[in-house]
Amino acid sequence: MNLSLNRIPAAGVLAVCVALTSVHATAAVKVCTFPGSPSASLDEAVARDAFAQAGIAATIVRHGIGEGDDDGVSLKELDRTLARECDVIAGFPRSTVADGSSSxxxxxxxxxxxxxxxxxxxDANPQGAAKNTVAATYASPAQLIAVQQASVTLDLENTxxxxxxxxxxxxxxxxxxxxxAVVAYRLAHPQRQFTVSAARSxxxxxxxVFAFGPRTAAMRPRIDxxxxxxxxNGRLVALTHDWALPAHALDAAASDDAARFRDGPAASRAFAQRALLATATADNAGGFIKIAADASGxxxxxxxxxxxxKTLYSSACAxxxxxxxxGVTAPALQGPAFAPAxxxxxxxGGVFTYLSTNMPADKPGKMKDQDxxxxxxxxxxxxxxxxxGTKMTADDARASTMKLNAGK
Structure with missing residues (x-):
């Protein structure tokens, strides 16, 4: 079950699949990018400059990371990748609300x-139902952000x-x-224009960031x-200029008390966001769901x-x-990020509707209502x-408009 959605895209101890040996001093470091990532060209450019600045010989590998399954690329798969095909991963997405503490x-x-x-x-002109429709990428944080909003209808897309x-x-x-993805789309369709605002979540x-496995962990301070x-010296600003979030979106996100990113060793364990790493092909992708956001009951x-x-969760969601x-490759389902005080x-009711419509990610909506x-x-x-002493039915859960708070 992947309530986070995107792949990409942390719990349980992941197996260490690599020997704790360092990369040979004379070998060029293999830097991999995620296949199909819209930021791949930027990731390559930053990698070349960063490794050159650090005095480390590096080669770019575009196909070192497998496409994964329809639920994305897991941290365990990335561990194996860093044991064989890649030494470093460029373009790894990180978030403080999806921290993989066992990575x-x-x-x-x-x-x-x-x-x-x-x-x-x-310049678009939505008609009819489209006027009340919000598009989001299936199995990604975009979907989770969208369902946090009141009474939205989702158009779930595969990429x-x-x-x-x-x-x-x-x-x-x-x-x-x-x-x-917006930047990449504009580059491919320069005639298209979009207004951009903060997604308040x-x-x-x-x-x-760059991700390092056990063999290359010693390189991290040099790359930092x-x-x-x-x-x-301004080079990083020049490289990332066209990809940087608009200032008004950054300001709005900051004023909205969004979770902040922290650099350094204290925050060096993270979550691999599945939908950034591969496309989803779930049966109901592109369908519509509706979710409530008012209170009581x-x-x-x-x-x-x-x-x-708990037994069902262990087999289908854990x-x-x-x-x-x-949280492993999907957000945590316990604590303030999921159920704030x-x-x-x-x-x-909104969470249950989402759960029963879209989960588990490999068989969305296929379980029994009572399960x-x-x-x-x-x-x-x-x-x-x-x-x-009263058992909850699916209808009871679906009808609840009580806001999800911890400690009720």
Whole structure:
């Protein structure tokens, strides 16, 4: 189950698949980029300059990372990649709200703040239902951001490029999308123009960094120092100028108390965002879901179904969200990022609707209604809600407009 959505794109201890040996001093470091990433050309350019500045011989490998399955590329797969085909990964997306605390990877400082934005196309002319439609990329943070908004209808697209195109062609009034995808689309279609505004969500704030495996971890301080020098002499600004978020979007995101990115060793463990790393091909991609965001009515549940929900979660959801709900390749489902103590955006009914429509990511909507209700009971119980003597049905969960707060 991948409630985060995108691939990309942390819980449970990942197996260490590589020997703790360093890269031979005379060998050129193999720097891989993600296949199909809209920022790949930028990632290559920054990698060449950063490694040259650090005095480290490097070659760019465009096909070292596999495409993964329809649910993306996992951290475990990246560990294996760094054991064989790649020494360093460029263009790795990081976010403080999706931290993979058990990852064996280490990360450089960020070289580009490249988050999610809301876009519209002034020259498009949406008609009918399209006027109330928001496009988002399936299995990505864009989808999670979109469903946090009140009473939205989603047009779920398989790729970020198609998400941008849905707005350009008038299929949707606006879109929540990864900003580098907007830049890449403009480069391919220079006649197209979009208005860009902040996507007001903690899930919107991301940075691109270099990821190092155990063999190359010792290089991280040298690359950090090189990025500092490139920043100081203006070269990094020149490289990233066309990809940088508009100033008004940055200001709005900062004033909205979005989760902030932290550089340095204290924040050197992270989450691989699945949908940035590969495209999704779920059966219901491109379909529509509707989600509520008003308040009142907490559904009751009993202890037995919460216990059964834990069993279902372990088999269908834990691989992405973690055995302890802390997040692996999808966001955490426990704690303030999921169920804040106050000022919640999501409702219980909204989360259940999303869960029962789109999860698990490999078989969306294929479980029994009551199984979804039992998983929802487990999530509520794990976030401080108390069990009662009444079993929660799918209809009860779906109808709830209570905001999702911890400790209820």
């Amino acid at each position: 064996k990877l280490q990360f450089s400082r960020g070289y580009l703040r490249a988050g999610y934005v809301s876009i519209e196309a002034p 970020s490029a198609l998400t941008v195109e849905a707005v350009a062609k008038g299929q949707a009034q606006r879109a929540i999308v990864w900003y580098p 903690p899930y919107a704030d991301w940075q691109l 120092a090189a990025l500092d020098r490139l920043s100081g 907490t559904p009751s549940f009993d202890q037995a179904q919460a216990t059964h929900g 691989k992405c969200h973690g055995a302890q709900l802390q 106050s000022n919640a955006h999501l409702t219980i 979804y209700a039992d998983i929802m009971a487990f999530l509520l119980y794990s976030n401080g809600y108390r069990a009662s």
